[in-house]
Amino acid sequence: MSIDYLHEEELLDREELNKLQVERLRSRIDAAKKSRFYSLRLQAFQAEDIQNIEDVKKLPFTTKDDLREYYPDGFLCRPMNEMVRMHASSGTTGSPTAIFYTGKDLDTWADLVARCMYMAGVREGDVFQNLSGYGLFTGGLGIHYGAERLGALTIPAGAGNSKRQIKLLQDFRVSVMHIIPSYALHLFNVIHSSGLTPQDFNLRIALIGAEPHSEEIRQLIQEKFRIKAYNSYGLSEMNGPGVGFECTEQNGMHIWEDAYIVEVLDPSTLEPVPNGEIGELVLTSLTREGMPLIRYRTKDLTRIIPGKCNCGREHARIDRILGRTDDMIILKGVNIYPLQVEKVLMGIPEVGQNYLIVLEQQDYIDNMRVRVEIKDEYFEEDMRALKGLEQKIAHSLREEILITPKVELVEHNSIANNHGKAERVVDNRSCQ
Ligand code: ADP
Ligand code: ZN
Numbered sequence: 001m002s003i004d005y006l007h008e009e010e011l012l013d014r015e016e017l018n019k020l021q022v023e024r025l026r027s028r029i030d031a032a033k034k035s036r037f038y039s040l041r042l043q044a045f046q047a048e049d050i051q052n053i054e055d056v057k058k059l060p061f062t063t064k065d066d067l068r069e070y071y072p073d074g075f076l077c078r079p080m081n082e083m084v085r086m087h088a089s090s091g092t093t094g095s096p097t098a099i100f101y102t103g104k105d106l107d108t109w110a111d112l113v114a115r116c117m118y119m120a121g122v123r124e125g126d127v128f129q130n131l132s133g134y135g136l137f138t139g140g141l142g143i144h145y146g147a148e149r150l151g152a153l154t155i156p157a158g159a160g161n162s163k164r165q166i167k168l169l170q171d172f173r174v175s176v177m178h179i180i181p182s183y184a185l186h187l188f189n190v191i192h193s194s195g196l197t198p199q200d201f202n203l204r205i206a207l208i209g210a211e212p213h214s215e216e217i218r219q220l221i222q223e224k225f226r227i228k229a230y231n232s233y234g235l236s237e238m239n240g241p242g243v244g245f246e247c248t249e250q251n252g253m254h255i256w257e258d259a260y261i262v263e264v265l266d267p268s269t270l271e272p273v274p275n276g277e278i279g280e281l282v283l284t285s286l287t288r289e290g291m292p293l294i295r296y297r298t299k300d301l302t303r304i305i306p307g308k309c310n311c312g313r314e315h316a317r318i319d320r321i322l323g324r325t326d327d328m329i330i331l332k333g334v335n336i337y338p339l340q341v342e343k344v345l346m347g348i349p350e351v352g353q354n355y356l357i358v359l360e361q362q363d364y365i366d367n368m369r370v371r372v373e374i375k376d377e378y379f380e381e382d383m384r385a386l387k388g389l390e391q392k393i394a395h396s397l398r399e400e401i402l403i404t405p406k407v408e409l410v411e412h413n414s415i416a417n418n419h420g421k422a423e424r425v426v427d428n429r430s431c432q
Contacts, residue, residue, distance in 0.1 A: 003312040006118040006150075007111065009258040013314050017257045018053045024286035025261065026050050029059075032292050036074040037066060042294075056261055056284060061270070061295045067097040067237065075291050076100060083290055088136040089236040096136075099236045102290040106145065109239045112259055113146020116245035119254065119311075120230040121205055122176050124151030129168055131179040131187075132210070133159040133420065138240025139210050143178050146242060152176065159183070159420070162190040173202040178232070181213040181221060182422035185353040188224045189413065198226040207232045209241065211421040212323050212339050216346030220353070231320055237296050238283050244318050252305040252317030259287045262316045263295070264304055267325050276306045280325060281318065299325045301337075329359065329425065331366050336401045338424040341370060344400045350378040350389055354415040354422075357405075361429045368405035370397065376412050 005011060012020065026047035032038035041060050049058055073080060085101040101109070122128065128147045134140030134156060147154040157168055159180075165187060168174065179187070184206060191197075203225055208218065209232030221229045233244035233253050243260065244253035255262050261284040266273050273279035281298045301324070305317040322337050329336040338357060345351045352373035360367050372393060379386075390407045398404045416423075 005313075006115050009256065010115060010119075010313055010315070012258065017314060020258050021053050021261055021286060022050055022055075024258075025053075025056060025284065028284070028286060028288075028292045028294065031077050031289060032294060034077040035291075037062075037070045038075075038077075038294070041066075053261070056263070056295065057272075059284075059295050061282070061297050062293050063297050064094075064097060064237075064299070068095055071095075072098045073100075075293070077292065078102065078290055085141075087138045087141075087236050087240060097237070099138075099239075100290045101239075101288075105239070105288050105290050108259070108287045109142060109242060110145040110149040112239065112256055113143060113242035114149040115256065116232065116242050117146055117150050117152075117176075117207070119245060119247045119313075120207060120232075121228070121248050122147070122150060122152060122207075126150075126152040126175045126204075127155070127172050127202075128152040128176045128178070129155040129157050129165070129172075129174045131157050131159060131165055131177055131183065138234065138236050139178070139180075142234070142240035142242065143207070147176075147178075162187050163194075166191055166194065166196070169201055169203065175202055176205045176207070177203065178207040180210050180421065181208045181217050181229075182211065182354070182417060184208060184221045184229075185217070185224070186417050188221075189353075198224075201225075203227045205230065207245075209233055212321050212327075212424075214339050214342045214346060215320070216343055220346065233300075233318070233321060235298060235300075237293055237298075238285055239288070243283070247309060247311040247313065249310050251309065252319055254309065254313055254315045254317050255283075257315045260285060262304070262318070264302065264318075267299075267301075273303070276303055278303045278319075278322065281321075301325060301328075327425065329357070329368070331359065331368055332403055334402050336368075336403075340400050341397060342424075344396050345370075345372060345393070348393060348396060350374055351393070352412045354413075354417065356415050356423070357425045359425065359427045359429050366429055368403065369408055370405045371408045371410055371415060373412050373415055374409045379409075379411055 029047045033042050083100040084103050087099045088096040132139035206229040208229050218229050230246040234241035244255045246253050263282040264279040267280040281300045281302050283296050284294050285292050301322040302318045352375045354373045356371045358369040393407045394404050
């Protein structure tokens with residue numbers, strides 16, 4: 001099979017990949033030990049302790065709390081004056097962490113993102129609009145430099161201001177956009193209410209990521225815009241975007257194993273889960289020189305997709321992210337992920353695009369209320385029909401999550417959308 005590729009590394013086979021990983025991991029151990037954090041944490045380890053890739057398991061983990069404790073510069077392996085860029089995680093789950101890059105790190109990152117975009121079918125000559133927030137969030141500049149590296153005409157539109165986004169998309173015949181999935185659906189509503197259709201645009205591809213979303217949401221984006229949408233996964237601690245990306249097979253996100261070691265572990269025992277089962281993704285960066293992280297616990301839940309991808313690339317594939325370990329809702333002893341709720345809702349034709357899960361407590365009993373936007377045409381129906389719909393949704397949810405939530409139907413566009421990562425769960429229970 002011949003692979004349409006951008007870089008030689010994409011063609012490495014398993015043996016070559018593992019050999020390169022061992023070499024690079026050894027050099028990262030030596031490099032990391034120059035930082036305050038790893039000089040302590042890796043004191044007992046030598047590069048020679050790594051003889052094969054399985055040996056990565058001997059090394060200690062790094063967590064977000066470690067990054068916070070050693071904030072801002074305790075992870076730097078080189079003097080601060082060799083750093084040329086800083087980003088910070090968006091702080092979705094607490095106080096932010098600072099990530100630093102040398103010039104070479106930025107160069108490597110741009111290459112990784114360019115490889116991802118190429119893999120998803122973006123080419124030199126494409127016109128690329130980045131609707132991601134710029135600034136500290138890596139989805140802006142990270143994707144930006146990758147697109148330029150690939151040779152696409154890159155429009156740094158930034159987030160929000162839908163009318164202006166639409167004008168840019170039209171005026172410059174944009175063929176590829178990078179957009180958060182919840183915002184993509186909102187943008188389509190604005191397009192639709194302006195009387196425009198997909199034919200008024202030249203769009204071919206959307207790169208969607210930064211927040212968990214179901215296959216149903218991807219399908220919706222593809223159908224509405226009449227384009228292909230590819231999932232993009234990344235996190236600031238591992239550069240930012242460009243960590244996991246779908247190829248045109250749309251069957252899992254490849255992680256470039258020449259740049260990262262991928263492990264999926266049981267979050268409670270920290271032992272590897274059996275092949276193909278869900279666990280916490282743990283990543284080691286192999287090419288970062290300013291701030292390499294070893295066995296970083298991402299808190300993101302996914303699984304490795306077994307077997308080789310039809311695209312021919314050997315690099316491991318992860319399934320779409322189910323959510324963070326912190327996103328898991330425990331209600332009446334049942335573990336529930338917001339994505340399970342989303343999957344059910346998106347399969348119901350009357351349901352619009354947005355929803356919010358509210359956890360509340362009444363007389364010491366925990367309950368789940370699911371606020372669901374309904375398409376305009378159904379909202380006009382009589383009370384009896386709406387009650388019936390509420391019951392139908394509650395029943396379908398029960399089949400998936402094993403508890404019956406209260407369903408509250410609300411009008412289209414009535415759940416706030418701040419155009420950043422969508423908020424899916426509000427926990428109003430008192431004893432958290
Ligand atoms: P923060 O952790 O503060 O949100 P980041 O901006 O670094 O900071 O976001 C990285 C996180 O975003 C990931 O760890 C993951 O939880 C989420 N994420 C990124 N891309 C995706 C994606 N394609 N699908 C699901 N979740 C994603
Ligand atoms: Zn593939």
